[in-house]
Amino acid sequence: MQDSNTMQFMKEGHFLDLTGMECLNQVVDNYQEAIKFKGKNYVVPISANFSGIYYNKDKFTEKGYTVPSTYDELITLAEKMQADGETPFLFPDKDSWTLVQCWEDNIDGSARGDRKQVYMDIANGVTTFQEDALFNETLQKTIDIRQYGQGGTLALGYDQAISDFATGKSCMFMQGIWALPSIKKANPEMNVGMFSFPSNSGDTKVSMGIDVNLAISAKCTNTDAAKKFVEFAASKEMVQLYVNNDYSIPCIKDVNANIPDAQEIVDLVNNGKGVLQVTALPKAVSDERQNTIQKVIVPEGGEDVTSFLTKLSNTFAENKNEFLELYGD
Numbered sequence: 545m546q547d548s549n550t551m552q553f554m555k556e557g558h559f560l561d562l563t564g565m566e567c568l569n570q571v572v573d574n575y576q577e578a579i580k581f582k583g584k585n586y587v588v589p590i591s592a593n594f595s596g597i598y599y600n601k602d603k604f605t606e607k608g609y610t611v612p613s614t615y616d617e618l619i620t621l622a623e624k625m626q627a628d629g630e631t632p633f634l635f636p637d638k639d640s641w642t643l644v645q646c647w648e649d650n651i652d653g654s655a656r657g658d659r660k661q662v663y664m665d666i667a668n669g670v671t672t673f674q675e676d677a678l679f680n681e682t683l684q685k686t687i688d689i690r691q692y693g694q695g696g697t698l699a700l701g702y703d704q705a706i707s708d709f710a711t712g713k714s715c716m717f718m719q720g721i722w723a724l725p726s727i728k729k730a731n732p733e734m735n736v737g738m739f740s741f742p743s744n745s746g747d748t749k750v751s752m753g754i755d756v757n758l759a760i761s762a763k764c765t766n767t768d769a770a771k772k773f774v775e776f777a778a779s780k781e782m783v784q785l786y787v788n789n790d791y792s793i794p795c796i797k798d799v800n801a802n803i804p805d806a807q808e809i810v811d812l813v814n815n816g817k818g819v820l821q822v823t824a825l826p827k828a829v830s831d832e833r834q835n836t837i838q839k840v841i842v843p844e845g846g847e848d849v850t851s852f853l854t855k856l857s858n859t860f861a862e863n864k865n866e867f868l869e870l871y872g873d
Contacts (some may be wrong), residue, residue, distance in 0.1 A: 548824040550587070550757065551870045559586040560760040560767060563669050568777035569798050578658075579754075580692045581870075587757040588793065591792035592820060594740075594752045595649040596809050598709065598717040598727065601735040603630070609715070611739050611808065614746045615685070622692035625715050634714040635690055636705035637697040642719070643686070650718050651689075652682035653751025654741040660823040664871065666857065667864040672839050673853035683849050687841055698838060710734055724791050738806035740817075750809055750818045755792050793818065814825060823871060826863035829856060 552557055562568065563585045571579065571589060573863045579589055590667060599611070612618040622632040638644045649798060656662070656678055665671045673679050690697055694714065701728075709717040710730035718722075720743070727736060740748045758777055760770045776850070791800050793813055801810045812818065833856060839847035860867070 548827050548830065551581070551824050553759075554581045555584045555870055558762055559761050560764060560770075562586060562588060562760065562771075562774070564775075565771060565775065567775050567796075568597075570585060570715040570778065570780070570798075572795055572797055574796055574818075575820050576817070578820050587754075587759045588774055589754045589795035589820075590758060590778060590783055591754075591787055591790060592647070592795055592818070593721050593755040593792055594750050594806075594809060594813075594818075595645060595653070595718070596738045596740045596750075596806065597650070598719060598723070598736055598738050600709075600712065600715050600835050601737045603712070603715050605736075611737075611811040612742050614742050615744050618742050619689075621690075622689070626692065631694050632692040633689065633694070633713040633716050633718060634700065634705045635693040635708050636700045636702045637716070637838060637841060638699060638701040640834050640838050642702055642705075643688040643833050643841070645720065646718050647683055647686040647750045647837070649720070649739040649753070649821075651685050652678065653819070654748050655682060655743040657749045657751070657819040658823075659821060660871065663823050663825065663867065666860055667867045667871075669861075670804040672857040673860070674850050674857060680849060683840065683853065687849070690841055694710075697841065706730055721803070721806060724803075728774050736805050737808065740812055748812065748817065752793060752813070752818050752820050754820065754822065756786075762852075780810045826860065826866045828863045829860045832856060832859045 561584050561593060565585070565588070567588055568585055572781045575589060579585065603609070605632070609621060609625070612621050625632040662671070662676055666673065694700065699841070705717065706723060706726045707730050708714065727734065740750050742748050758774045760767065760774065764770050766822060778796060780799055783794050783799045787794045787799060788802045791803050793810070801813070803810055836847070836852065840849060840852050
């Protein structure tokens with residue numbers, strides 16, 4: 545539901561109201577309010593994706609590295625890797641969406657958790673992107689951590705980065721769980737793990753997005769049959785079967801995530817640290833961010849953090865009504 549198109553479909557009445565369906569009672573408790581639109585249910589979430597830091601377990605064992613629990617420990621680790629002649633990170637900044645994901649989901653999401661309140665405050669004129677201390681801090685971290693990358697990050701694309709990481713050209717790789725099948729395909733023998741980007745205090749959260757929703761068209765002519773199928777597809781047995789083959793986190797109670805390579809993150813989610821992000825920026829703001837974020841990592845002639853965030857605020861102000869129509873009371 546963090547996808548703006550899904551929100552727009554609900555706003556325009558394209559989805560059938562599913563409020564009261566039995567399967568909704570099986571949605572994980574702390575996701576139940578998040579998936580509502582104007583107090584009603586139009587989708588049933590099945591699974592969620594998440595982001596984190598992949599790491600080469602064999603390299604960690606060989607060099608005696610340990611998984612960091614705070615941001616300072618992560619930086620100390622990266623410096624030690626460089627001193628050992630290793631490349632700590634690969635950053636595929638040629639594809640701007642990976643840079644947005646690095647900032648929004650990995651670095652900001654693991655520190656902030658749910659973004660809905662700060663977006664509401666921006667829409668209502670309470671604050672701005674550039675006035676929010678955490679946006680400033682996490683975007684600066686996104687810039688700073690690139691000194692521990694491969695160099696020339698804007699020349700490396702997503703597909704090549706996966707191949708390079710899988711073949712041992714870096715110790716760590718910041719990406720989403722969707723990259724795991726490609727990493728395994730590139731190197732089936734790789735011993736890989738995954739941990740959440742550590743916050744300053746170590747109270748790290750897991751920023752998650754709904755990966756699969758079930759919905760019924762408002763134009764459906766046989767709603768009884770459609771609802772029976774949704775109940776079936778959202779059953780514990782079917783969701784367990786799905787997540788076993790999808791490397792995703794279940795949104796249904798009493799279904800277990802089966803992702804040994806990301807067990808550290810699964811444990812955080814099971815301990816209540818998972819945050820389901822269901823708030824979409826206005827499309828114009830999202831486009832502005834993705835089309836210009838590469839400028840902030842250009843060493844010379846780029847754009848500073850304040851200028852970049854101010855432009856996001858200005859675009860948000862011009863499109864705030866679109867946001868408030870979707871998320872306002």
